[in-house]
Amino acid sequence: xxxxxxxxxxxxxxxxxxxxxxxxxxxxxxxxxxxxxxxxxxxxxxxxxxxxxxxxxxxxxxxxxxxxxxxxxxxxxxxxxxxxxxxxxxxxxxxxxxxxxxxxxxxxxxxxxxxxxxxxxxxxxxxxxxxxxxxxxxxxxxxxxxxxxxxxxxxxxxxxxxxxxxxxxxxxxxxxxxxxxxxxxxxxxxxxxxxxxxxxxxxxxxxxxxxxxxxxxxxxxxxxxxxxxxxxxxxxxxxxxxxxxxxxxxxxxxxxxxxxxxxxxxxxxxxxxxxxxxx
Amino acid sequence: xxxxxxxxxxxxxxxxxxxxxxxxxxxxxxxxxxxxxxxxxxxxxxxxxxxxxxxxxxxxxxxxxxxxxxxxxxxxxxxxxxxxxxxxxxxxxxxxxxxxxxxxxxxxxxxxxxxxxxxxxxxxxxxxxxxxxxxxxxxxxxxxxxxxxxxxxxxxxxxxxxxxxxxxxxxxxxxxxxxxxxxxxxxxxxxxxxxxxxxxxxxxxxxxxxxxxxxxxxxxxxxxxxxxxxxxxxxxxxxxxxxxxxxxxxxxxxxxxxxxxxxxxxxxxxxxxxxxxxxxxxxxxxxxxxxxxxxxxxxxxxxxxxxxxxxxxxxxxxxxxxxxxxxxxxxxxxxxxxxxxxxxxxxxxxxxxxxxxxxxxxxxxxxxxxxxxxxxxxxxxxxxxxxxxxxxxxxxxxxxxxxxxxxxxxxxxxxxxxxxxxxxxxxxxxxxxxxxxxxxxxxxxxxxxxxxxxxxxxxxxxxxxxxxxxxxxxxxxxxxxxxxxxxxxxxxxxxxxxxxxxxxxxxxxxxxxxxxxxxxxxxxxxxxxxxxxxxxxxxxxxxxxxxxxxxxxxxxxxxxxxxxxxxxxxxxxxxxxxxxxxxxxxxxxxxxxxxxxxx
Numbered sequence: 016x017x018x019x020x021x022x023x024x025x026x027x028x029x030x031x032x033x034x035x036x037x038x039x040x041x042x043x044x045x046x047x048x049x050x051x052x053x054x055x056x057x058x059x060x061x062x063x064x065x066x067x068x069x070x071x072x073x074x075x076x077x078x079x080x081x082x083x084x085x086x087x088x089x090x091x092x093x094x095x096x097x098x099x100x101x102x103x104x105x106x107x108x109x110x111x112x113x114x115x116x117x118x119x120x121x122x123x124x125x126x127x128x129x130x131x132x133x134x135x136x137x138x139x140x141x142x143x144x145x146x147x148x149x150x151x152x153x154x155x156x157x158x159x160x161x162x163x164x165x166x167x168x169x170x171x172x173x174x175x176x177x178x179x180x181x182x183x184x185x186x187x188x189x190x191x192x193x194x195x196x197x198x199x200x201x202x203x204x205x206x207x208x209x210x211x212x213x214x215x216x217x218x219x220x221x222x223x224x225x226x227x228x229x230x231x232x233x234x235x236x237x238x239x240x241x242x243x244x245x246x247x248x249x250x251x252x253x254x255x256x257x258x259x260x261x262x263x264x265x266x267x268x269x270x271x272x273x274x275x276x277x278x279x280x281x282x283x284x285x286x287x288x289x290x291x292x293x294x
Numbered sequence: 295x296x297x298x299x300x301x302x303x304x305x306x307x308x309x310x311x312x313x314x315x316x317x318x319x320x321x322x323x324x325x326x327x328x329x330x331x332x333x334x335x336x337x338x339x340x341x342x343x344x345x346x347x348x349x350x351x352x353x354x355x356x357x358x359x360x361x362x363x364x365x366x367x368x369x370x371x372x373x374x375x376x377x378x379x380x381x382x383x384x385x386x387x388x389x390x391x392x393x394x395x396x397x398x399x400x401x402x403x404x405x406x407x408x409x410x411x412x413x414x415x416x417x418x419x420x421x422x423x424x425x426x427x428x429x430x431x432x433x434x435x436x437x438x439x440x441x442x443x444x445x446x447x448x449x450x451x452x453x454x455x456x457x458x459x460x461x462x463x464x465x466x467x468x469x470x471x472x473x474x475x476x477x478x479x480x481x482x483x484x485x486x487x488x489x490x491x492x493x494x495x496x497x498x499x500x501x502x503x504x505x506x507x508x509x510x511x512x513x514x515x516x517x518x519x520x521x522x523x524x525x526x527x528x529x530x531x532x533x534x535x536x537x538x539x540x541x542x543x544x545x546x547x548x549x550x551x552x553x554x555x556x557x558x559x560x561x562x563x564x565x566x567x568x569x570x571x572x573x574x575x576x577x578x579x580x581x582x583x584x585x586x587x588x589x590x591x592x593x594x595x596x597x598x599x600x601x602x603x604x605x606x607x608x609x610x611x612x613x614x615x616x617x618x619x620x621x622x623x624x625x626x627x628x629x630x631x632x633x634x635x636x637x638x639x640x641x642x643x644x645x646x647x648x649x650x651x652x653x654x655x656x657x658x659x660x661x662x663x664x665x666x667x668x669x670x671x672x673x674x675x676x677x678x679x680x681x682x683x684x685x686x687x688x689x690x691x692x693x694x695x696x697x698x699x700x701x702x703x704x705x706x707x708x709x710x711x712x713x714x715x716x717x718x719x720x721x722x723x724x725x726x727x728x729x730x731x732x733x734x735x736x737x738x739x740x741x742x743x744x745x746x747x748x749x750x751x752x753x754x755x756x757x758x759x760x761x762x763x764x765x766x767x768x769x770x771x772x773x774x775x776x777x778x779x780x781x782x783x784x785x786x787x788x789x790x791x792x793x794x795x796x797x798x799x800x801x802x803x804x805x806x807x808x809x810x811x812x813x814x815x816x817x818x819x820x821x822x823x824x825x826x827x828x829x830x831x832x833x834x835x836x837x838x839x840x841x842x843x844x845x846x847x848x849x850x851x852x853x854x855x856x857x858x859x860x861x862x863x864x865x866x867x868x869x870x871x872x873x874x875x876x877x878x879x880x881x882x883x884x885x886x887x888x889x890x891x892x893x
Contacts, residue, residue, distance in 0.1 A: 059745040
């Protein structure tokens with residue numbers, strides 16, 4: 016199946032270009048994490064609002080920090096937030112969805128559905144901002160806010176899929192030989208939802224990066240560090256004065272990464288579509 | 295559908311006309327409307343809660359105070375407002391007698407019997423000051439008179455019963471107030487110009503309760519007609535007393551004020567406007583856009599625009615194309631910006647072990663030396679802020695222009711040496727949190743501060759941000775002593791240097807105004823020795839000595855006074871002000887001659 020998926024992905028030029036863009040950004044993030052790039056994001060290495068030069072490729076900001084260094088470090092921030100939120104919310108959503116689907120119509124299912132309903136009823140950005148505000152001061156406030164709100168969609172998708180899969184013959188067989196329920200779920204049911212999880216995870220990743228930028232712009236995001244959202248917030252005071260470095264650098268990086276991820280997610284969805292793979 | 299379209303076509307011009315044309319005062323002359331932009335909004339319009347400059351701007355226009363400052367005279371000079379004259383003060387300085395004008399009325403309001411505003415009497419002033427000592431009011435101005443007016447604190451302790459008399463705050467008759475002080479308080483009259491001291495009718499407080507915050511009932515030159523989070527609209531109080539404007543008495547200076555058209559105010563009785571609108575626009579870019587689009591008539595120019603409007607920095611001069619359309623003034627603020635060390639924090643402040651105490655002092659002094667005021671001024675204040683050593687700002691006569699400025703000179707080598715000599719290195723230096731409320735400029739200030747310190751060898755990861763959602767949260771945190779490095783600013787309440795030196799007086803420690811929790815016995819002794827003194831060479835010498843002590847102890851990285859740039863539409867004859875109780879100037883704003891003469 017994986018080979019088939021890869022073949023399909025390779026033949027989709029948009030999907031492939033998305034993959035290349037995401038890979039380049041991931042490579043940059045990896046270089047930042049390993050200390051090869053962007054380590055001078057906080058240093059004041061120039062004077063205020065310097066233009067493009069050999070020393071400062073994207074110019075400098077108000078206090079003389081190099082905008083390129085900050086953009087590169089912002090890439091790592093985006094991936095750090097994206098990966099953390101995606102992994103945690105996908106895991107949480109998967110477990111909750113699996114339990115809800117496996118034990119559907121039970122009290123456990125009712126409670127999980129009720130919880131999802133409550134969380135979904137609150138406007139997303141308002142809720143994220145409220146959680147981030149309540150946990151202010153914690154460097155993980157923003158992550159928690161997103162994880163708490165993002166798991167519900169994953170859980171809903173997995174629940175439906177689990178309900179569908181548990182009617183299948185091989186699950187009946189597993190039950191017949193006396194395999195415990197939860198073992199059946201984690202060993203035989205969830206692996207069959209992998210294609211859905213992969214697509215959903217890519218969507219969550221995009222949403223997490225997007226939300227980080229918005230929350231940081233509003234001052235509820237990154238505490239110590241730099242992100243594209245903070246750079247865009249800085250640019251709000253600079254653009255009218257005719258300085259576009261922060262705006263162009265952060266805006267372009269954000270646009271490229273989100274576009275790349277969206278193309279990749281669409282291509283993955285097509286490539287993993289079981290109706291097209293199973294002949 | 296066609297009918298609806300026709301209706302819309304007919305209604306739109308009507309609605310547009312309705313929005314831009316408020317009620318005219320006469321049948322023929324257009325209404326005079328002035329729209330002022332501010333960078334923040336008031337939380338409450340109750341004088342007892344008028345703690346911010348934004349609240350004061352509105353409160354002093356809706357209510358009356360006993361005294362005010364002269365419109366044009368600088369340095370600031372006191373002037374009777376609702377008081378009939380300057381106060382009579384006993385020889386020992388402990389008894390102050392103030393006579394009120396007669397025949398001044400509150401505005402008409404349902405709070406009064408038959409809805410007609412009654413005359414203001416001396417007991418209204420007494421009641422208004424007492425409110426600050428009534429816990430129910432949740433007032434914020436009591437600190438102005440705490441421990442200073444005889445019996446007032448005891449009145450509060452005994453339950454704040456308004457029917458009980460306070461020995462130090464009495465209405466001798468309907469038009470005479472007598473204040474007895476516990477010790478001489480030369481700044482008393484200044485406190486009576488504050489929005490906090492505005493006179494409120496008891497009937498309105500009893501009728502509206504907490505809603506007085508949005509339903510003011512005063513006797514000032516304007517009356518509130520509407521208020522929301524982005525705007526207040528006030529109209530002229532038609533019954534406001536007639537007080538012809540006297541150029542000479544208000545401090546008119548031909549060289550400065552004639553170009554602004556103020557000479558035409560002679561003999562006219564304020565307020566001159568029919569309608570006064572104050573727009574609250576937090577974001578600098580949005581405020582500038584509103585001004586550029588002609589939606590407001592005045593702006594305090596955001597620093598990000600300094601580059602685009604100035605043709606010269608020293609002294610600031612407006613570009614010719616802008617000077618054709620707008621009046622301009624550069625004004626140094628009375629307050630200042632500083633970064634206090636929390637002396638109650640053993641990591642950086644006082645320490646019970648004398649050796650560590652000395653090392654902490656050396657650490658603070660090294661950080662003072664590492665701070666680059668020139669760079670900070672250039673970054674955030676367009677190089678036109680005024681950097682000064684200590685707490686005596688250039689706005690007060692006690693400021694020593696010829697004094698030693700080594701405290702504000704960057705000395706990286708000296709900083710490194712001081713750290714090394716006192717055993718501070720990357721391992722031993724403490725982790726310190728730098729507090730600030732959420733905001734782009736505040737974060738940039740932090741990042742620049744951290745860079746200054748890393749230049750002197752302080753590890754970047756040991757200076758961390760401590761971010762608060764609002765300024766109120768931040769203020770509560772540092773007032774509770776929870777912030778080691780406190781970046782903040784002080785706006786003077788009244789034009790007297792006492793308001794500056796009290797910031798480091800030991801007994802004023804947190805939650806008081808001394809957020810540094812500085813407590814030097816010698817400084818305290820000098821403050822107490824000067825407390826009854828008026829401005830004089832003797833007091834100046836004491837204040838300068840206190841300033842020196844503060845610098846020797848390195849209790850604060852200080853300071854800079856910002857240069858504020860004001861621009862306003864040439865259609866208006868006015869001198870804007872933001873210091874102290876700047877809102878007073880609005881009663882004197884008028885349309886310029888050219889507009890008055892226009893058809």
